[in-house]
Amino acid sequence: MNLSTRRVRAIFHRELREYRRNRSIVVAIAIFPLIFLIQPLFVVFLAHDVSSASLSQMHLLLYMLAIPVLTPPMLAGYAVAGERQHGTLEPVLTTPIRREEFLVGKALAVLVPSAAIAYVVYALFLALVALFAEPSVASAIIQVPDILAQVLFTPLLGALSVWIGLAFSTRASDVRVAQQLSLLGSLPLVLVTSLIAFNVIHATLGLAVSLAALLLIADVLGWRAVSPLFDRERLVAGSR
Amino acid sequence: MGPGEAESNRGEVPPSVAIGADVALSVDHLSKRFGDRLAFDDVSFTVGRGEVFGFLGPNGAGKTTIVRTLGTLLTPTSGSATVAGLPLTPENGVEIRRRIAVMPESPGLYLRLSVAENLECFADLYEVPRASERIANALELVNLTDRAGDACGTLSRGLRQRVALARALLSDPEVLFLDEPTAGLDPVAAREVHELIVGLRMRGVTIFLTTHRLEEAERLCDRVAILNTTLRTIGRPAELRDRLFPRTIAITTAAPIREPTQVFAGLPAVDGWRSDGGASYLLTVSDPTVAAPAVTRALVAAGADVLEIGQSQHSLEDVYLELISDDVEASGR
Ligand SMILES: Nc1ncnc2c1ncn2[C@@H]1O[C@H](COP(=O)(O)OP(=O)(O)OP(=O)(O)O)[C@@H](O)[C@H]1O
Ligand SMILES: [Mg+2]
Numbered sequence: 001m002n003l004s005t006r007r008v009r010a011i012f013h014r015e016l017r018e019y020r021r022n023r024s025i026v027v028a029i030a031i032f033p034l035i036f037l038i039q040p041l042f043v044v045f046l047a048h049d050v051s052s053a054s055l056s057q058m059h060l061l062l063y064m065l066a067i068p069v070l071t072p073p074m075l076a077g078y079a080v081a082g083e084r085q086h087g088t089l090e091p092v093l094t095t096p097i098r099r100e101e102f103l104v105g106k107a108l109a110v111l112v113p114s115a116a117i118a119y120v121v122y123a124l125f126l127a128l129v130a131l132f133a134e135p136s137v138a139s140a141i142i143q144v145p146d147i148l149a150q151v152l153f154t155p156l157l158g159a160l161s162v163w164i165g166l167a168f169s170t171r172a173s174d175v176r177v178a179q180q181l182s183l184l185g186s187l188p189l190v191l192v193t194s195l196i197a198f199n200v201i202h203a204t205l206g207l208a209v210s211l212a213a214l215l216l217i218a219d220v221l222g223w224r225a226v227s228p229l230f231d232r233e234r235l236v237a238g239s240r
Numbered sequence: 241m242g243p244g245e246a247e248s249n250r251g252e253v254p255p256s257v258a259i260g261a262d263v264a265l266s267v268d269h270l271s272k273r274f275g276d277r278l279a280f281d282d283v284s285f286t287v288g289r290g291e292v293f294g295f296l297g298p299n300g301a302g303k304t305t306i307v308r309t310l311g312t313l314l315t316p317t318s319g320s321a322t323v324a325g326l327p328l329t330p331e332n333g334v335e336i337r338r339r340i341a342v343m344p345e346s347p348g349l350y351l352r353l354s355v356a357e358n359l360e361c362f363a364d365l366y367e368v369p370r371a372s373e374r375i376a377n378a379l380e381l382v383n384l385t386d387r388a389g390d391a392c393g394t395l396s397r398g399l400r401q402r403v404a405l406a407r408a409l410l411s412d413p414e415v416l417f418l419d420e421p422t423a424g425l426d427p428v429a430a431r432e433v434h435e436l437i438v439g440l441r442m443r444g445v446t447i448f449l450t451t452h453r454l455e456e457a458e459r460l461c462d463r464v465a466i467l468n469t470t471l472r473t474i475g476r477p478a479e480l481r482d483r484l485f486p487r488t489i490a491i492t493t494a495a496p497i498r499e500p501t502q503v504f505a506g507l508p509a510v511d512g513w514r515s516d517g518g519a520s521y522l523l524t525v526s527d528p529t530v531a532a533p534a535v536t537r538a539l540v541a542a543g544a545d546v547l548e549i550g551q552s553q554h555s556l557e558d559v560y561l562e563l564i565s566d567d568v569e570a571s572g573r
Contacts, residue, residue, distance in 0.1 A: 010364030014350065014357070021352040021391075087348040091407065094311050094342040095365035096334050236313045237274065 003101045011097075011105025012112075015079075019113065025075075029113065032070040033121045040064060040125060044133050044141065052136035061146040063197035067121055068158035069189045071114040076165025077179030079106040080235070081172050090236055099230040103166060103223050110162045111155065118154050149208055156215035157193065161186040163222030170229045173238065263322070264289045264415050264446035265310065270319035272305055279305035282319070283471050287448060287463075289414075292441050294461030295450040298564055301467045303450040304345050307417045310448070311342045324414045338366075341413035343421055347404035351393030355384060355403050358392055359410060366411035378406040381436055398425045405433065415446045422453060434460055458556040472563045480559045486511070486524040489532055490552040493519045494545035503542045507534045522552065 019025050040060050083089040092102065126147075129138050165182035172178035195201045265287040272279045280302030287293040295303050308314045310323050312333040321328040324339035349358050356375060363371035379385045382402040387395065392403060401424055408416060418437075422430040430453075437447055437460055451457055457464045458477045465474040473480055496519045497503055504513045504523060509531040513523045525531035528551050539546050 004367060006364050006367050010361050013364075014353065014361045017357060018350065018352055086351075087346050088350055089348070090313070090344050090346075091342075091348040091362070091404070092365065093313055094337060094340075094344065095362060095411075096338040096367070097365050098334060232312075233314050236308060 003098065003104060007095075007097050007101045008105040008108070011102060012109045015106065015109030016113070028074055029071055029117065033067045033117050036064050036067045036070075037121050037125055041128065044129055044137060052134075052140040055137060055140040056143075057199055059143075059146050059149075059197045059199070059203055060141050061122070061125075061143075061150045061197075062153075062193055062203070064118075064122060064125065065150060065153055065157055065193040065197075066190045068114055068118040068154045069161045069186050069193070070183070071117060072110045072158060072161040073165045073182035073186050074179050075110040075114070076106070076162050077169050077172075077182035078175055079110060079166055080169040080230070081175045081178040082169075084235055085175055093232055093236060099232070100223055100227050103170075103226055103230060107159070107162045107166060107223065110165065111158050114162070115155050115158050118158070119151075122150055122154075149203070152212060153193075153215070156212060156219060157189055159219035159222065160215055161189060163219070163226055166222075167226050167229055170226060170235075262289045263287070264291065264325075265293075265321070265323055265448065267310070267321045268319055270306075270309065270321055271317045272302070272309055272314060273317045278302075278469055280467065281470050283467070284319075285465055285471065285474055287446060289446055290441065290444045291462045292437060292447045292449060292460050294457035294464035295448065295467060296452070296454065296457055296464055296560055297450075297467035297472075302469055303467060304419055306467070307342060307344075307419045307448070307450060311340065311417055312336050338411075339413060340415045340417065341366075341408040341411050342417040343404050343408040343419060345419045345423075347400045349392040349400055349403055349407075352391060354389050354391055355379070355395070355406075356388040358403060359407055362407050363410050368411055374410055374412075378409045381409060381439075382406045383432060398429050401425060402429070402433075405436070409440075413445065415448065416440065417448045419450050420452065421449065422451065422456060430456070454555065454557040454560055464556070466560060466563050468564060473559075477556045477559075480556065481554045484559050484562055485554040487526070487528055488552045489523045489525055489528055489535060490516065490548070490550055491521045491523065491535065491539070491546065492548040493521075493539065494547055495519055497521070497539070497542060497544050499542075503538050503544070504535070507531065507538055510535065519547075 019029075040063060043060065044055075080089070083092070126142060129141055133141070164185040165178075168181040168185060169178040172181060192201075196203050196207075201207070263286055265285075267283055267285050270283045271281045273281075283302075283306065285293075295306065297303050305314065309316050310321060310328065312323075312328065315330070316328070323336050326332045326336050326339070328336065350361070353361070356379075359375045359378060360371065363375055368374050376385070379388055382405050384399065384402055384406060387399065392400060395403065401421070405418075405421060408418070421437075422433050425433060434456065437449070440447060449457070449461065461477065463474065463476050464480070466472040466480075473483075475483065500513065500515070500521060504510055504521075509525050509527045511524045511526055513521055516522045523531065523535065532549065532551075536546065536549060
């Protein structure tokens with residue numbers, strides 16, 4: 001199936017315009033990134049027992065991978081259910097758009113800002129650590145493989161979280177329910193990244209590669225998995 | 241004129257029309273049910289290309305559901321249909337939607353976005369070429385050029401309705417579905433929409449219009465259908481009137497006629513008469529052009545001073561009320 005890039009872009013742009021006009025969305029999006037920025041900073045700068053040795057046992061940067069997982073649920077949960085609740089979905093569905101185009105446009109509109117925020121927060125964290133932390137602590141935290149993993153896994157995890165959110169948004173009849181369930185559905189991903197960050201699961205190259213491959217497959221197939229849930233009839237006529 | 245003109249008096253569409261290329265919509269025994277509730281049942285009709293087809297019916301009659309079904313948003317429970325030359329099947333959904341446009345019952349605009357931004361989004365969804373030109377045109381057609389930059393949330397209900405109409409015009413559709421396009425519009429704005437519809441009709445756009453405004457249907461539509469879950473009747477407004485109501489001549493004289501039975505009895509083309517109070521009389525006639533001169537002569541011969549004589553017209557509203565009140569009585573039994 002060939003998706004129309006123009007239609008996908010139309011959905012994407014409209015959504016971004018909407019975020020820009022809506023301050024409260026911007027504030028709400030920023031909450032999780034800030035929480036997951038403050039805690040590592042606390043560990044680095046304020047915890048008394050912090051030593052470069054204990055830090056090098058952990059992968060503090062990977063802990064921050066919770067950001068791209070936890071930012072999307074709110075936006076993705078709203079994406080379909082919200083439009084439906086506001087009555088803006090019906091006109092869109094009367095256009096020649098395919099559900100896949102709609103979903104891909106929506107997914108990108110959630111993923112791109114979420115990943116962008118995540119990268120900005122990482123950069124901020126790395127800059128603060130590099131500039132103000134003790135050199136030994138800084139060198140324990142800033143490890144090239146961790147940075148690479150952080151950069152690579154951000155969109156991979158983010159996209160999966162987006163699809164989970166869109167799946168709930170497509171099925172739920174209420175926006176709040178969709179957002180709550182999306183968040184719950186994404187939590188297992190945070191669990192995995194946190195276990196790796198705190199070295200409960202040992203981070204190895206093999207693990208990283210197989211995890212990346214798995215996520216990539218799930219992300220690429222995401223729109224195919226969510227599309228069948230997107231039923232025009234139920235979305236237009238189902239109870240609201 | 242649409243093929244509705246070629247119809248028999250009964251208002252039923254000859255089968256030959258239904259397969260021709262000049263058919264924009266053909267609906268065959270279509271039904272839709274939501275669980276136990278029948279939204280519409282066993283509906284059949286044909287709309288010719290370039291025709292303005294009116295769909296009338298009380299609240300809950302199934303008008304919106306038909307629009308949604310023909311617009312590929314809902315799957316019919318049974319029956320079949322052809323929309324803009326394509327059979328109504330799930331596989332044809334995208335192609336059908338490319339050829340039609342729907343203005344839904346509620347405008348469903350993105351309220352935080354401006355009028356122009358709303359239209360930009362839909363121009364892209366329809367992949368219209370030279371989008372900005374088309375948007376400017378559509379805005380001009382609905383008289384909203386000066387509000388293009390306003391957020392839709394700041395517009396009044398009627399203005400939003402017009403934005404929705406502009407949105408439906410972007411893609412230059414073959415068939416345009418308008419679900420109560422003038423609901424909530426002031427008389428001037430409604431008149432503008434009517435003129436717009438007339439203009440679209442002249443450009444050969446087929447228009448499927450649902451409305452509660454009977455004078456609107458009467459003025460604009462080549463044919464109308466009256467729906468109340470099932471199709472009650474279908475035909476040209478004038479035809480429906482004649483079918484339901486006998487033609488009448490109304491007479492007013494200066495003073496009551498002394499022996500009206502003697503005056504009116506046996507006149508050509510006059511089937512009966514009744515007093516309409518005071519010195520007024522209503523005559524049912526089979527052919528007013530024959531009856532009226534004869535009645536005038538008879539009145540003059542009887543020494544009555546005729547103040548007024550004319551055909552009394554039933555409106556489409558009378559037709560509608562007659563049909564729908566039948567339904568109410570039937571369901572009350
Ligand atoms: N999604 C739905 N689920 C269940 N029943 C529905 C649904 N949509 C419509 N109906 C029912 O189908 C019938 C027809 O509804 P519809 O909206 O088509 O009427 P309408 O003719 O457009 O009425 P109105 O003039 O009020 O707009 C009604 O009885 C309605 O309650
Ligand atoms: Mg309706």
